[in-house]
Amino acid sequence: MRRTAETEDLSTLVPAALGPTARITGIERLRGGTRKGVYRVHLAPSNPGPASVIVYSWAAEENFWPGAGTPTAPATTAPAAQDEQGDPFAPATGLRLFLTARDALDSAGVRTVHVHLADDSHRHYRADVAVVEDAPGGTLEHLLYRSHDPADHERGRTALKHLAHSLTLMRQCRAPGYGPLGHASTPREIPCEQLILEHALGHLDEAADRDHRLGAVREPLRELLHTLRAPITPRTTYSLIHGELGPDHVLVDDAGQALLIDIEGLKFFDAEWEHVFLQIRFSPGDYALLAGPPHQTGLDPARMALYRLAMRLSLVAGPLRLLDGDFPDREGMQAIAESNVQATLALLAQERARG
Known part of the structure; x- marks a missing residue:
């Protein structure tokens, strides 16, 4: 059985990203992700920050490609992309690749999401994770x-x-x-x-x-x-x-x-x-x-x-x-x-x- 994130799982992560007053009121897993979990986290109106944020989780059980994760015995984090030889078609997944790509786009003047917190220490969550802005305009x-x-x-x-x-x-x-x-x-x-x-x-x-x-x-x-x-x-x-x-x-x-x-x-x-x-x-x-x-x-x-x-x-x-x-x-x-x-x-x- 795959384990997905629940409110209690993010109870220390979100305050670490936005400040101690941030309080979660709801969480939903967004559809479509095949290699990472994508969650919209709703915050209490009293919070001085945004009304919601997006959490990316690279836990192994969030990777649905056959052979990538093991639903019955999930690891704490997804395997890194096999790009050591520079294969452009290797599975592209992981916090490191996300941050590298974000820096490259930022240098090129291309807009992408603001990162509130990127953490691979597993102190706040069981896997590599990022808390990013939730664009209100939708897709x-x-x-x-x-x-x-x-x-x-x-x-x-x-x-x-x-x-x-x-x-x-x-x-x-x-x-x-x-x-x-x-x-x-x-x-x-x-x-x-x-x-x-x-x-x-x-x-x-x-x-x-x-x-x-x-x-x-x-x-x-x-x-x-x-x-x-x-x-x-x-x-x-x-x-x-x-x-x-x-x-x-x-x-x-x-x-x-x-x-x-x-x-x-x-x-x-x-x-x-x-x-x-x-x-x-x-x-x-x-x-x-x-x-x-x-x-x-x-x-x-x-x-x-x-x-x-x-x-x-x-x-x-x-x-x-x-x-x-x-x-x-x-x-x-x-x-x-x-x-x-x-x-x-x-x-x-x-x-x-x-x-």
Whole structure:
């Protein structure tokens, strides 16, 4: 049985972060987290600080990926991400990566959450933990795509423009190599596009073994991946990217600014990898604003084509693998896998139609 945080578990942590008068009135675990627990903690009105804060917990039992945590015998903290070799696709989790990413974004002028307390001593909680600001404006996903309030849509558009500026600032951060922060200072022997191809082939086999529709077109998809890889030539510099920048990973503050969250996977990489994810997660009109004028993007169409298919395969294999465990939002994860199966088949059909 997985153990999640309760009010009494945070009774010393929150006062340590906000002061001795902070008193918890309620706590809720927010949906969606797969590698860490995310909790909204409500505070008594008498507290001179914020009305609520967010607590991140990297306890092992908060990591739902199969093999990462042991529900029957949880450890005190989640395993560190295996990034010692600089693998840009290694599991990105942990307080250290969070703080490193936050410092990098802050240096780039990109807004993310304010940290009230970061603690790995386990004095106040049983695992590595951070207490951060709770942006009152909600997520960009809610403002743009869930709410029916015109005022919310207007606030969402304002935040979208701010997010576009943040993406520009990140594109201006360059490194000669790709990989997690701290591993991108030297060029790599394997080009970025080749690494993407190799991962995509692995995801194809994994997905085809699980879904009969992809299994029936495994070889055509394999051939298509190699065909899309062929015209791409290596690069010598890479941009700072988030990696999973959907509208659910952007909060909005009172000033209408966009705050990036779930930032542990921040890395230097091809910007096209970021942009195919943005295309998937934002509406066409909203993505057009994020991408900017075509003559200014500098995005390589050949890379976009390969990475689009590779991303779709990743978004089939990953969710289906997650469902091997006890992730609670099974219907939502299955829907992600299904939509990306359909998109993968559509991409193959489009390429066949081109002849």
